[in-house]
Amino acid sequence: MDIKEYIESGILELYVAGTLSEKENQEIYALLLKHPELLDEVLKIESAIVTLTAAVSPTDTKHLFQAVKEKLGIQTDKDTPVRPLHKPGTNWFSYVGWAATLVIGLGLMWFVNQNNNLKDQIQTVETDKELLEVTLEKYSNDLTETKQLITFLRDKDIIAVPLAGQAVSPDSYAKAYWDKKTNTVVLDVQGLPEPPQGKVYQVWSLTLNPLTPTSLGTIDDFSTDDNKLFTIENANASEAFGITLEPAGGSESPTLEQLYTLGAVEQTS
């Protein structure tokens, strides 16, 4: 290759500027090792640029090296004393450093603590949310039941039978809503007192001539049911409904002395 022509091309100036590609840089490096005159040219270009750029420097830089060494924690020219940047004895950089470390450490602990607190709070909120969901579910079910009940009560074929209080408990009352199509009776027993321990209310379907009672079942969960509404099956041709207080488990036939309420079915047809 023509060395002179290569130099004249201006590529070495660009090499020093650092604008060539990595591949070109490697090629030039290989050439520099082979041709000393190329290396000599590069050194001269570099020298010119070093001088030019240094001329732009607003200050001398020798005194700035001490701080660089300190930051790197290295020690050169131990025998030549270097002008210290900080007065000896006032090693407040170190104190500030330790103080900062302490502050950061405490800060981190505080953050960890805050983080844990927040996690606890999230857990609490999650639990609350689950409880609310359960409650909501319950209300939603209650609402559905109520709607079903209203739909049932509004049906035009429902026969409403008021049951009046009898001798043993004149203030008692109850209501029966009888749907003959579905053979269902909804019994509203809110007007009955709590049954005493060991006793249950038993519901009877009655035909009057002759008087024949048929048990429709006992109300076992009277106390625990909030709205005191009970749905029972009734496929009988009832002419009246009665509620008696019976020993737990119910009786074969009604104990008439303990007849709490009684009401006749109004014959509409």
Added chain:
Amino acid sequence: MQLEQLVSKFQDKDEKAFETLYNMYSESMLGVIYNIVRDHDIAQDVMQEVFIKAWHSADSYSSKKGRFFTWLINISRNAAIDKIRSKSFKNAGKNLNSDYFVDIIQDHDSLEDKTDAIGIKKFVGKLKKKCIEVIELLYFKGYTQKEASETLEMPIGTIKTRNRNCINELRLMLEV
């Protein structure tokens, strides 16, 4: 190759070699950085950071990739540009784009330390405008040949030959 040995020792964390290289190049780096940030204190900080960075990442330099000076000047330009783009950097009061590096050299009246500045001042005053522009972009700003050709609106090949001629002129003045 003496310089290459020095760099190699520096890469082996030889502190003396580091100091020698610092003495060779720190003023150049400060010049390049100052030309970008235009603030004495910030430029000094950035220059010190550059040498700290060079020490830490000495292994990443390879002579196959280019000149050590070129590697260092690259770090300096990037650090300076990062600085002026940083949030903490206030542009107010700093003359960032109107002057070329030569104007800084021309303004170096009051600088007592810089013994060589007076001579150079005389030389760079003779540099042609087109040379000042191309040197500014390629060496001080780190533009690629393509970027410089776009900025100065001239063909890429012209950038290369013009730069060669301008550096020759400079070398003639500096007698290198």
